Amino acid sequence: MASSATVTANQLIIMAELKLFRTWSSPFPLRVVWALDFKGIQYDTIFEDLSNKSSLLLQYNPIYKKVPVLVHNGKPLLESLVILEYIDETWKQTPLLPEDPYERATARFWAKFGDDKVLPSIWNVFIKQGKDQEEAIVTAQENLGFVERQLTGKKFFNGETIGFVDLAFGWLAKLLSLWEEVCGVTLIDHEKFPLLSEWIQNFADAPIIKESWPPRDKLITKYQALLEVYTSKEAPK
Amino acid sequence: MAGELVLLDFWPSLFGMRVRIALAEKGVKYESKEEDLSNKSPLLLEMNPIIKQIPVLIHNGKPVCESLIIVQYIDEVWNDKSPLLPSDPYQRAQARFWADFVDKKVYVASRKVWRPKREEQEEGKKEFLETLKTMEAELGDKPYFGGETFGYVDLAFIPFYSWFPSYKVLDNINIEAECPKIFAWAKRCMQKEAVAKTFHDEKKVYEFVAKTRKKYVSA
Numbered sequence: 001m002a003s004s005a006t007v008t009a010n011q012l013i014i015m016a017e018l019k020l021f022r023t024w025s026s027p028f029p030l031r032v033v034w035a036l037d038f039k040g041i042q043y044d045t046i047f048e049d050l051s052n053k054s055s056l057l058l059q060y061n062p063i064y065k066k067v068p069v070l071v072h073n074g075k076p077l078l079e080s081l082v083i084l085e086y087i088d089e090t091w092k093q094t095p096l097l098p099e100d101p102y103e104r105a106t107a108r109f110w111a112k113f114g115d116d117k118v119l120p121s122i123w124n125v126f127i128k129q130g131k132d133q134e135e136a137i138v139t140a141q142e143n144l145g146f147v148e149r150q151l152t153g154k155k156f157f158n159g160e161t162i163g164f165v166d167l168a169f170g171w172l173a174k175l176l177s178l179w180e181e182v183c184g185v186t187l188i189d190h191e192k193f194p195l196l197s198e199w200i201q202n203f204a205d206a207p208i209i210k211e212s213w214p215p216r217d218k219l220i221t222k223y224q225a226l227l228e229v230y231t232s233k234e235a236p237k
Numbered sequence: 238m239a240g241e242l243v244l245l246d247f248w249p250s251l252f253g254m255r256v257r258i259a260l261a262e263k264g265v266k267y268e269s270k271e272e273d274l275s276n277k278s279p280l281l282l283e284m285n286p287i288i289k290q291i292p293v294l295i296h297n298g299k300p301v302c303e304s305l306i307i308v309q310y311i312d313e314v315w316n317d318k319s320p321l322l323p324s325d326p327y328q329r330a331q332a333r334f335w336a337d338f339v340d341k342k343v344y345v346a347s348r349k350v351w352r353p354k355r356e357e358q359e360e361g362k363k364e365f366l367e368t369l370k371t372m373e374a375e376l377g378d379k380p381y382f383g384g385e386t387f388g389y390v391d392l393a394f395i396p397f398y399s400w401f402p403s404y405k406v407l408d409n410i411n412i413e414a415e416c417p418k419i420f421a422w423a424k425r426c427m428q429k430e431a432v433a434k435t436f437h438d439e440k441k442v443y444e445f446v447a448k449t450r451k452k453y454v455s456a
Contacts, residue, residue, distance in 0.1 A: 063338070063371065075327055082333045089326040101313040102299060108306045113287065146287050 018043040021057055021069040023050060025214050025222060027171035028080040029068035034167050035087045037208045038094050043070075081111055084164060096164040110150060110157065111168035118143045119171065125187060126179045126223075127230040133185070140187055144196065151195035155202060166203060172196075173204040174213050182223045242267035245281050245293040247274055249445045251344070252304035253292040254396035254435045259308045261431035262392075263315040267294075305336055305393060312389075322389045335375060335382060336393035343368040343397065350408055351453035358454065362408060366415055373416045380425060391426055398423040399436055403446035 020036070020043050022029030036043055048057055048067055060069045060076035070077040070086075077083045088096045097104050121143050124136040147169070150157060157165035177200075180186050190197045203209060244260070244267050246253040260267055272281055272291050284300035285293045294301045294310070301307045312321040322329050346368045349361030372394065376382055382390035401423070404410040413420040426432045436442075 072327070077327075077330050078334055079337060082330050082337065085333065086326050086330040089329065101310055102296070102301070104313065105301045105306050105310040108309070109302055112303060112306070 017073055019046060019071040020044070021046045021048055021060070021071070022067050023048050025219060026067055027175060030212060031080045031167045031170060032068045032070055032083050032087070033212055034170065034209060035084050035096060037212070038096070038162070039087065039091045040093065041087075041091055081115070081168065084167065088164070096158075096167065098158075098163070107158075107164045110147075110165045113143075113146070114165075114168050114172075118147060118169075122172075122176065122179070122187065125185055126183050126227065129231065137185065137187065141192075144188060144193060148193050148196045151199055156199065162203065162206060162209075166199075170203065170209070173200045173209075175219075176200070178216070178219055179223060182220060182227055241295075241297055243295040244269050245272055245278075245284065245291050245295070246270065247272050247291050248437060249399070249442055250291060251396035251399070252290075254399070255304045255392055256292045256294060256307050256311070257435045258392050258395070258431050259311045259321060261434065262319045262321065262387075263311060264318065265311070265315055305340070308389065308392065320388075321392060323383065332383070332389040335372075335390040338368075339372070339390070339393045339397075343372065343394070347397070347400075350404070350410070351450050353453070353455045358408070362410055366410065366412075369412060369416045369419055373419045376418055376422055381422070387426060387429055387432075391422075395423060395426045395432055396435070398426070399442050400446055402439055403443050403450075406443070407447060407450055 018036075018041065020029065020032055022033070022045060024047060033045075046054070046056070048054060050067070053065060057067070057069060058065055060071060061078050064078065066078075068078075068080055068083060070083045072086075072090075077086050084096060097107055118140075121136065121140040125133060125140050128136050150165075154160075156162050157169065176188060180188075188196055188200070204213075242260075242265065244253070244256060246257070246269055248271060257269075270278075270280070272278060274291070277289060281291065281293065282289060284295055285291075285302045288302060290302070292302075292304055292307060294307045296310075296314070301310045308321060322332055343365075346361065346365040350358060350365050352358050352361055379385075381387050382394070401412050401420075404412065427436070
């Protein structure tokens with residue numbers, strides 16, 4: 001089924017101006033989906049199977065061999081946050097980043113903090129066990145505490161409307177509760193993280209965002225399988 | 238636009254150097270405060286409570302953190318001369334991608350050169366050289382990563398050149414031999430005053446690198 005989809009995609013590629021390479025589940029290409037949809041931009045989607053990468057993907061992203069790749073007029077763009085800035089600079093409607101340089105620097109800082117620190121620390125909670133997991137929980141909640149305080153007095157990180165930092169943290173709105181369910185650990189509760197809990201609700205239910213989530217049951221299956229791999233690695237011999 | 242500018246820095250920091258070069262390119266005056274990273278100042282902890290690292294640029298009392306974010310901020314505020322990023326959105330995306338590659342791949346690999354065991358060191362060296370060769374392929378025959386003029390990616394990468402002599406003596410990595418185009422590019426960058434004056438005395442850098450390396454390498 002994958003190969004016939006690729007053949008069709010190859011035919012489309014010659015015609016279409018904007019193509020997004022993604023997978024059905026990865027949160028990083030979702031950022032690009034959201035950015036393009038928010039700005040009302042038309043594009044074609046090519047779904048990749050990362051266990052069997054298309055020759056086109058490898059041609060466009062030989063260094064990382066990953067999604068997302070956004071191809072605009074035949075030229076590839078890589079790395080989701082870099083792609084977001086490109087989209088914002090190329091299509092000016094519904095701006096994602098603020099205009100003021102200091103606010104832009106602040107937005108870039110939080111997006112980077114999300115990817116460099118928050119996401120890995122939460123992932124660690126998911127894959128580790130016992131004492132390692134306890135330590136991972138402390139780090140993750142410390143990071144989430146910083147994020148919580150960023151929402152003081154705001155509905156979204158961007159203020160009244162969704163922006164760059166909200167899209168960067170978008171994975172949190174859906175994947176966190178999923179991972180909590182699969183590994184049996186609650187990281188965010190309404191008492192300790194009231195603002196983040198509300199943000200999660202507001203973001204997940206927002207138009208465009210709401211329709212974009214991959215099917216929950218499929219995601220649960222995927223992460224359950226992944227957790228089993230990590231658990232079996234750690235199990236005492 | 239000017240206002241009060243303070244840079245919290247640490248003299249051998251590759252990341253601090255990026256900010257110094259950017260400020261020099263723009264001809265902007267600032268006060269530099271040297272941090273002792275084993276005893277961080279209350280100012281640093283107040284201005285960067287989350288990451289607690291240098292460099293931090295404090296502009297009219299407001300902190301900007303993370304070297305590449307600071308450089309972009311400098312470029313956007315002092316936008317009347319010496320642009321660091323290209324103006325075309327696609328070229329800007331390319332520049333951001335490669336600067337990110339320097340952080341995610343070149344820097345990370347460079348840390349792997351210093352590991353306790355000999356086999357791990359060899360592995361780290363191999364990986365580090367591969368990242369340098371990738372940079373070399375990207376440079377191609379251009380005088381700078383930015384094309385005809387020194388730009389964002391050049392600025393992000395050139396501080397690493399300050400550690401090349403140390404890598405040669407301590408780790409037997411001869412970057413001049415392995416990546417001659419990178420070496421030539423570095424020498425070209427050093428012709429720029431803004432770059433050259435950021436570099437400290439080679440012996441002082443070597444002593445610092447040797448001391449740091451001892452913490453990680455037992456062999």
